[in-house]
Amino acid sequence: MATLRETATAYEAPQTLNIADLEKVPIDDLNVSEAEGINADGEVFKYKFVTLDGKDYRVPNSVIEEIQTIIKLKPTVKNVKVKKSGSGLGTRYKVEALD
DSSP: OOOHHHHHHHOOOOOEEEGGGSSOEETTTOOEEEEEEEOTTSOEEEEEEEEETTEEEEEOHHHHHHHHHHHHHOTTOOEEEEEEESOGGGOEEEEEEOO
8 A cells, every 4th residue: 555645756647748749640540539628717628639558649620620631632641740839829730741
Protein backbone atom coordinates (compact mmCIF):
# COMPACT_ATOMS: atom_id res chain seq x y z
CA MET A 1 0.00 0.00 0.00
CA ALA A 2 1.34 3.41 -0.96
CA THR A 3 1.45 6.44 1.33
CA LEU A 4 -0.34 9.64 0.43
CA ARG A 5 3.05 11.23 -0.32
CA GLU A 6 4.01 8.41 -2.71
CA THR A 7 0.63 8.55 -4.41
CA ALA A 8 0.78 12.34 -4.79
CA THR A 9 4.35 12.22 -6.11
CA ALA A 10 3.46 9.61 -8.74
CA TYR A 11 0.17 11.29 -9.73
CA GLU A 12 -0.15 12.72 -13.24
CA ALA A 13 -3.21 14.82 -13.94
CA PRO A 14 -5.14 13.60 -16.98
CA GLN A 15 -4.56 15.87 -19.93
CA THR A 16 -5.39 15.98 -23.59
CA LEU A 17 -2.43 16.67 -25.82
CA ASN A 18 -2.63 18.08 -29.34
CA ILE A 19 -2.32 16.04 -32.54
CA ALA A 20 0.52 18.38 -33.58
CA ASP A 21 2.57 16.84 -30.74
CA LEU A 22 2.92 13.63 -32.78
CA GLU A 23 5.77 13.09 -35.26
CA LYS A 24 3.42 11.36 -37.68
CA VAL A 25 -0.27 10.54 -37.62
CA PRO A 26 -1.48 7.26 -39.16
CA ILE A 27 -4.86 8.25 -40.61
CA ASP A 28 -6.21 4.71 -41.10
CA ASP A 29 -5.37 3.35 -37.64
CA LEU A 30 -6.83 5.95 -35.26
CA ASN A 31 -10.48 6.14 -34.22
CA VAL A 32 -11.89 9.59 -33.57
CA SER A 33 -13.86 10.08 -30.35
CA GLU A 34 -15.71 13.09 -28.99
CA ALA A 35 -15.63 14.51 -25.47
CA GLU A 36 -16.78 17.58 -23.58
CA GLY A 37 -14.70 20.08 -21.68
CA ILE A 38 -15.30 23.29 -19.76
CA ASN A 39 -13.62 26.50 -20.91
CA ALA A 40 -12.30 29.31 -18.71
CA ASP A 41 -15.76 30.95 -18.75
CA GLY A 42 -17.38 27.78 -17.38
CA GLU A 43 -19.05 26.96 -20.70
CA VAL A 44 -19.22 23.38 -21.96
CA PHE A 45 -17.64 22.69 -25.36
CA LYS A 46 -17.17 19.56 -27.46
CA TYR A 47 -13.92 18.44 -29.04
CA LYS A 48 -12.63 15.51 -31.06
CA PHE A 49 -9.63 13.41 -30.06
CA VAL A 50 -7.70 10.27 -30.96
CA THR A 51 -5.95 7.93 -28.55
CA LEU A 52 -2.44 6.65 -29.27
CA ASP A 53 -0.33 4.68 -26.79
CA GLY A 54 -2.80 5.45 -24.01
CA LYS A 55 -2.67 9.22 -24.51
CA ASP A 56 -5.43 11.45 -25.90
CA TYR A 57 -4.63 13.96 -28.64
CA ARG A 58 -7.13 16.69 -29.52
CA VAL A 59 -7.95 16.98 -33.22
CA PRO A 60 -9.20 20.43 -34.28
CA ASN A 61 -11.85 20.57 -37.02
CA SER A 62 -9.47 22.52 -39.25
CA VAL A 63 -7.06 19.57 -39.18
CA ILE A 64 -9.86 17.20 -40.20
CA GLU A 65 -10.73 19.53 -43.10
CA GLU A 66 -7.10 19.61 -44.28
CA ILE A 67 -6.80 15.82 -44.07
CA GLN A 68 -9.98 15.56 -46.14
CA THR A 69 -8.38 17.76 -48.82
CA ILE A 70 -5.18 15.69 -48.78
CA ILE A 71 -7.15 12.45 -49.20
CA LYS A 72 -8.95 13.91 -52.23
CA LEU A 73 -5.61 14.85 -53.81
CA LYS A 74 -3.73 11.72 -52.75
CA PRO A 75 -6.13 8.86 -51.89
CA THR A 76 -3.27 6.48 -50.98
CA VAL A 77 -1.87 8.66 -48.19
CA LYS A 78 -1.26 6.69 -44.97
CA ASN A 79 0.46 9.19 -42.63
CA VAL A 80 0.36 12.95 -42.17
CA LYS A 81 2.26 15.47 -40.09
CA VAL A 82 0.39 18.28 -38.34
CA LYS A 83 2.25 21.52 -37.65
CA LYS A 84 0.91 24.10 -35.23
CA SER A 85 1.68 27.81 -35.05
CA GLY A 86 0.32 30.55 -32.83
CA SER A 87 -1.73 30.13 -29.68
CA GLY A 88 -5.24 30.68 -28.38
CA LEU A 89 -7.68 31.97 -30.97
CA GLY A 90 -4.74 32.67 -33.29
CA THR A 91 -3.68 29.02 -33.53
CA ARG A 92 -3.22 27.74 -37.08
CA TYR A 93 -2.60 24.19 -38.28
CA LYS A 94 -0.90 22.96 -41.43
CA VAL A 95 -1.16 19.33 -42.46
CA GLU A 96 1.22 17.67 -44.92
CA ALA A 97 1.15 14.18 -46.41
CA LEU A 98 4.12 12.00 -45.46
CA ASP A 99 3.43 8.86 -47.49
